[in-house]
Amino acid sequence: xxxxxxxxxxxxxxxxxxxxxxxxxxxxxxxxxxxxxxxxxxxxxxxxxxxxxxxxxxxxxxxxxxxxxxxxxxxxxxxxxxxxxxxxxxxxxxxxxxxxxxxxxxxxxxxxxxxxxxxxxxxxxxxxxxxxxxxxxxxxxxxxxxxxxxxxxxxxxxxxxxxxxxxxxxxxxxxxxxxxxxxxxxxxxxxxxxxxxxxxxxxxxxxxxxxxxxxxxxxxxxxxxxxxxxxxxxxxxxxxxxxxxxxxxxxxxxxxxxxxxxxxxxxxxxxxxxxxxxxxxxxxxxxxxxxxxxxxxxxxxxxxxxxxxxxxxxxxxxxxxxxxxxxxxxxxxxxxxxxxxxxxxxxxxxxxxxxxxxxxxxxxxxxxxxxxxxxxxxxxxxxxxxxxxxxxxxxxxxxxxxxxxxxxxxxxxxxxxxxxxxxxxxxxxxxxxxxxxxxxxxxxxxxxxxxxxxxxxxxxxxxxxxxxxxxxxxxxxxxxxx
Numbered sequence: 001x002x003x004x005x006x007x008x009x010x011x012x013x014x015x016x017x018x019x020x021x022x023x024x025x026x027x028x029x030x031x032x033x034x035x036x037x038x039x040x041x042x043x044x045x046x047x048x049x050x051x052x053x054x055x056x057x058x059x060x061x062x063x064x065x066x067x068x069x070x071x072x073x074x075x076x077x078x079x080x081x082x083x084x085x086x087x088x089x090x091x092x093x094x095x096x097x098x099x100x101x102x103x104x105x106x107x108x109x110x111x112x113x114x115x116x117x118x119x120x121x122x123x124x125x126x127x128x129x130x131x132x133x134x135x136x137x138x139x140x141x142x143x144x145x146x147x148x149x150x151x152x153x154x155x156x157x158x159x160x161x162x163x164x165x166x167x168x169x170x171x172x173x174x175x176x177x178x179x180x181x182x183x184x185x186x187x188x189x190x191x192x193x194x195x196x197x198x199x200x201x202x203x204x205x206x207x208x209x210x211x212x213x214x215x216x217x218x219x220x221x222x223x224x225x226x227x228x229x230x231x232x233x234x235x236x237x238x239x240x241x242x243x244x245x246x247x248x249x250x251x252x253x254x255x256x257x258x259x260x261x262x263x264x265x266x267x268x269x270x271x272x273x274x275x276x277x278x279x280x281x282x283x284x285x286x287x288x289x290x291x292x293x294x295x296x297x298x299x300x301x302x303x304x305x306x307x308x309x310x311x312x313x314x315x316x317x318x319x320x321x322x323x324x325x326x327x328x329x330x331x332x333x334x335x336x337x338x339x340x341x342x343x344x345x346x347x348x349x350x351x352x353x354x355x356x357x358x359x360x361x362x363x364x365x366x367x368x369x370x371x372x373x374x375x376x377x378x379x380x381x382x383x384x385x386x387x388x389x390x391x392x393x394x395x396x397x398x399x400x401x402x403x404x405x406x407x408x409x410x411x412x413x414x415x416x417x418x419x420x421x422x423x424x425x426x427x428x429x430x431x432x433x434x435x436x437x438x439x440x441x442x443x444x445x446x447x448x449x450x451x452x453x454x455x456x457x458x459x460x461x462x463x464x465x466x467x468x469x470x471x472x473x474x475x476x477x478x479x480x481x482x
Contacts, residue, residue: 009092010366016094017085018367020101022450024081025360027109029443031073032353036436038066043432047425056120064131065119070348071129071209072112072140078356079217080105080147083170085363086224087151090167091158095150104146111139127188127202129209137185141178148174165240169220172248176212180205180252196263204255204272207324210347211251211279218317218355219243219286222310225362226293229307230300235292243285250275250282257328258335273328276321283321290314303462305378309358312386316350316393323397336407338421339400342393349435350389357381357442364446370454372461377445379463384438391431399424 042062045052049059088095095101115132118124124131132140151174155167184205187197227234234240253275260269290311294301301307324343327334334340361378365371372378399421406420448454455461 010089013088013092013094014085014366016096016098017088020095020098020105021081021085021363022367023102023105024077024084025364026446026450027105028074028077028081029439029446031069031077031112032439033436033443035066035069035074036432036439038062038069040429040432040436042066043425043429047422047429055122061120061122061124064124065116067129067344068115068119068131069112072115072132073109075214075348075352076144077105077108078353078360079173079214080108082221082356082359082363083151083173083217084147085367086166086221086359087154087170090164090224091154091162093154093157095154101147101150104143107139108143111136111143114139125188126198127184127205129206130184130188130202134189137181137189141181141185144177144181148178164224165234165237165244166220166224168244169216169223172244173213173216173220176216176248176251177209180208180212199259199262200256200264200268203259206344207255207272207276208252210344210352211247211254214348214352215247215251215317218313218352219247221355221359222286222290222314225306225310225358226290229304229362230294230297232293232297235289235295239285239289243282243289246285247279247282250279254279254324257331258340260331260335269331273331276328277325279321280325283318287314287318305361305372305375305382305461305463306358308382308463309354309361312382313351313355313358316346316354316389319393320346320351323393330401330404333404333407334400337400337403338396338424339404342396342400345396346389346393350393354385354389357385360446364449365454365460368449368452368454370449370452371457371459372445373448373454374445375461375463377441378461381438381442381445382463384434384441388431388435388438391434392428395424395427395431399428 041052041057042059042065045057045059045062052058055061084095084101111132115136118133118136119131123133125133130137151170155171158167184201187201223234223240254272256264256268256271257273257276258269260273262269294307294311301311320343323346327339327343330339361372402424403418403421
């Protein structure tokens, strides 16, 4: 039962977090729309390069621009907003001096913009997801440090007993990203050795970033949202502890498995491959914990926008790591194919992005004091994204396996392998259309909420009215006044 003091405290926290959180949400969603457009154009440039007859629009620039805009423009800013709000709520601590966080957010956007300029001007740095120049990465690192300090300060000042699983993951992400990012940048920009170390870092960094930043943020959000909506505690804190520490131990060892057969020492790809497979341990722990928490109340998933997105995300947390394990076992056939993109896009979009959408649908009404206008728009946003992301994963995986089979055939050529995958690449272009349209709908819906043009109601916008005894749970825990 919420006391008047609890409600007043939450209102104070939400007012303090409103400006920085909504800034990151809106700014990140704009970058998401831009990255969807770049992904669409990069897909066309890959299967029909003659369409864009200029150096600025070739695949070598569009593809890194797309993935960096998705990772740093959308992914990090969505994560910042969710982390700030959840940490403030769990620590029962208002966001002090939000202007500093806003300044860091603007500096982050400047860094991303300068990085994309470097890519399109042909000055991109080597390394996958590391193409931004030195000025950009320094700006990003400083901005992240400012935001992380605020999060850690809230955690340190929490009242006694306010310790939750979500906080473990969010603080872990604050610590693990700077270590990952600084290590990768130092080896990319300041190490004058052979190009082999750059290839190793370029393979290691994206997987580690997915495992030790994006995954912890999504897991932390899910561990907050699922029990909150269902109205019951996490099924097992012991299982959550095993999942957290196994992720912390194994997450930094993956990535180099796709360099099997290269001049790297054989033990490096072997250990990475083993770690990628062992990462199924935290995946199973998290997935089973969520399933058992919702057991007996799965009907809420069909009614609650937040739970629907969160459970889709949880399913693809498992799926993405199964794809990663499969690619590890078939690295000989897939290391130079688009199959490697299947793991990254499934992890970054079908898992992380869908988890962030679920958090947005829960958090925004509490900051704006109004409810989402249309359940129909939310359903379209969900299904277009679901079908689009599933199609992307399948097309990239199957197309990559087809490429690998062609490459492994002694009398086939690389040109033949590329031609064999052309149909899959065209399908990927169509998938980006669905995803882009769905996110355009979501952005319009979000802007209306930020302008406080949503429904004036204490009851949540549901996908449909649930016909079971848990209907009241969904309405009272998701409403804008909760």
